């Protein structure tokens with residue numbers, strides 16, 4: 001392995017946690033777009049409330065991070081991912097390797113639609129696809145799994161999945177991230193693993209709503225199992241493999257995120273369950289809850305494709321229409337479902 005530093009692009013909660021994990025093995029450059037933020041990170045040695053490892057150097061220059069690092073970990077919310085890749089593309093070369101940590105989707109609707117336009121999965125992109133569309137980088141991958149940033153920063157035992165069709169990306173990711181308290185598993189199903197991280201956020205919002213309504217563990221068990229089935233249906237329809245959903249990035253992350261107040265998606269759901277509107281709940285959040293955007297995208301896709309992801313559609317009605325959280329639960333409980341496992 002070269003002695004080059006590793007780059008993390010995005011210094012929010014997760015970007016900072018990833019930078020600190022990488023710093024156990026390498027020097028790390030951590031990019032934030034705001035120059036004042038970078039100065040403060042350099043002087044106070046704090047980022048997103050986390051102490052920075054001594055081997056992490058903050059930078060405000062995309063050129064510097066792309067020139068000095070061969071391996072880059074972009075970790076910004078999906079809403080800013082494409083713009084970031086566009087800005088960075090001038091500094092990227094085919095020798096770069098990118099492993100992103102973003103759990104969101106990008107919806108692209110053509111500005112000029114043909115009269116018979118139908119929204120389909122061809123208009124919904126994962127972050128690895130954005131990297132390939134906007135840059136010359138070929139060797140792409142993602143990291144996903146039960147990786148709540150607050151727990152990673154405490155150094156608690158945890159693990160992640162590096163997914164890529166390129167074995168060298170998986171091996172590089174393992175070498176860079178593996179440490180005494182952090183396991184790294186490989187998976188060749190990049191799309192499936194990306195979709196695991198994206199879709200579990202929907203179920204985490206629902207789990208928070210149940211908690212906000214004061215409901216207990218039986219209801220959460222029901223939600224997690226039906227939620228996994230819905231993730232698998234959507235994931236398969238969007239091109240992922242079923243097996244990824246029953247692994248660490250699927251069920252592992254689903255369990256962590258649906259049961260933790262450290263999850264922003266769960267926290268947002270909890271506020272809704274307690275009676276807040278979506279606008280009020282978002283107003284109280286300082287960090288991104290990707291599930292909200294994902295619910296909107298899956299709703300649009302489901303409508304145009306004539307599919308019915310029951311939990312997602314009910315959440316859409318609660319968040320964007322006038323259904324109350326109580327009515328949403330009653331609706332789901334009255335729905336005539338009866339087959340437990342029908343996806344294998």
Ligand SMILES: NC(=O)C1=CN([C@@H]2O[C@H](COP(=O)(O)OP(=O)(O)OC[C@H]3O[C@@H](n4cnc5c(N)ncnc54)[C@H](OP(=O)(O)O)[C@@H]3O)[C@@H](O)[C@H]2O)C=CC1
Pocket residue numbers: 009010011012013014015016032033034048075076077078080081083084101102103104147148149150286287288290
């Ligand atoms: N937090 C977690 O536990 C985990 C998060 N993730 C995923 O990681 C992604 C990022 O989440 P997280 O770090 O928690 O988010 P935060 O809300 O904590 O922070 C987002 C960060 O991204 C920066 N940012 C936004 N847009 C851009 C851009 N265009 N260029 C450069 N920087 C940008 C923001 O900078 P600024 O301050 O300038 O706005 C901010 O520092 C999400 O997709 C999330 O799902 C995955 C696993 C765990």
Ligand SMILES: O=C(CO)COP(=O)(O)O
Pocket residue numbers: 103145146147148149201204253256257262263264265266288289290
């Ligand atoms: O994906 C996560 C943990 O694996 C973080 O979830 P939240 O974005 O809901 O905080």
